[in-house]
Amino acid sequence: MSERADTAEPRPDEERIDDLPLEEAESSHDEDDRLKPEFVAAVREAAEEGDGERARELVSPLHPADIADLLELVPSEERGAVAAALGDLVGAEVLSELNDYVRDDLLGALAPRQVAEFAAELDTDDAVAIIEDLEEEDQQAVLDALDPEDRAAIESALSYPEESAGRLMQRDLVAVPEHMTVGQVIDYLRDNRDLTSDFWEIFVVDEQHRPIGTCQLSWILTCPRAIAMADLMKREQTLIPVDMDQEEVALRFQKYALISAAVVDASGRLVGMITVDDIVHIISEEAGEDILRLSGAGEGDINEPVMDSYRARVRWLLTNLLTALVASTIIGIFEGTIEKMVALATLMPIVAGVGGNAGSQTMAVTVRALATNQITGTNTRRTILREIRVALLNGATVALVLGIGVSLVFWNGHLGVVIAAAMMTNIVTAGLAGAAVPLAFDRLNLDPAVASSIFVTMITDSMGFLAFLGLATAAGLTG
Structure with missing residues (x-):
């Protein structure tokens, strides 16, 4: 130095x-x-x-x-x-x-x-x-x-x-038996020098050290000393299994507005506690991870070594390259139609691009709903139907605006009708794919945030080109 x-x-x-x-x-x-x-x-x-x-x-x-x-x-x-x-x-x-x-x-x-x-x-x-x-x-x-x-x-x-x-979880916590009184608990807290310094809640346990209730410090400080803990404690509590995934733990804290929660082993014994300050970090990390996975950016940490970032991102770019070949193959099939009417080449990116954005919107909503447990076996079908209804409304609106615009710009009413029908078809397909692809990954016990975007993009691009060029060919549009 x-x-x-x-x-x-x-x-x-x-x-x-x-x-x-x-x-x-x-x-x-x-x-x-x-x-x-x-x-x-x-x-x-x-x-x-x-x-x-x-x-x-x-x-x-x-x-x-x-x-x-x-x-x-x-x-x-x-x-x-x-x-x-x-x-x-x-x-x-x-x-x-x-x-x-x-x-x-x-x-x-x-x-x-x-x-x-x-x-x-x-x-x-x-x-x-x-x-x-x-x-x-x-x-x-x-x-x-x-x-x-x-x-x-x-x-x-x-x-x-x-x-x-x-x-x-933290292993340092305060647990007392149910037969103690408020006064005995206060004396215990004052006399025991080995207790953890930071806690908001006391766990009440039975003889097998299983949690049977909780008691906030404010309750203990404001109650008479003679009150028994069994009469003061709240018996309803949220217990966290020791092997539960941290994302599920965060969802329980969020759902039940918890400050702390007991962690129990397979036999139900109290082995630790989790506090809300730890959960704040988890919620932030998990939300960031889902966003980065949707883009295929790996961990997305600016301090991550360059080679690690390269390896995390390049595999998805190569996968995206393969799926893009599907869309380009469809374009190649209709090469003759495009040669007869060059305007089709100008308008194709509009159909694919808007459809891709519609698919991304639905996919983001679905992935978030899966991550927060808003979608279950009970409402999966209802969720898909809802997204299709939204897609129908969006598709009708965009198709109407685009169809009228193309008709006026190119002075070709048939072309306006064709692109409107293609846009409507692609947005509805995008809505279906944006909901179905993440749900399919979830049913296969795969992370829906990891690869959904690539497959949704492939579906919307391919369907957009196929619908637009197919309808143009069927309508006999020529230059």
């Missing part, structure tokens, strides 16, 4: 930290609560020059989430130097807030014992998030460096499937 500091030259496109007024350098955020470019540049320059004290002075007022944002904004080749300059400011909480790829970069430069120290400071779910993506050898080295109690908790979490409630 010292050699780099000795030879570093000021960036021509950035202000030097010494040139920045103190209040401007220390004003870290803009009006949209984003880190200012000049602030990031000031921290980078302090790290480059080996001025760790100045870097820490600038960054110390920031929240751990903002420090994580800072490290993500720094170029990958400079992150190690910036993290070293910040020292203890890059702690466990910062690591838990980091983007996965950025965190992997930083963890790769740390010794297993250092990673273990960070993991020991975090809740089990955050510690698992840090450790689970490490190489198996590095993961084992970190686990070996942990205290036996922490290691057992993390190994237990790692034994559950990825993106399951078992990986997501």
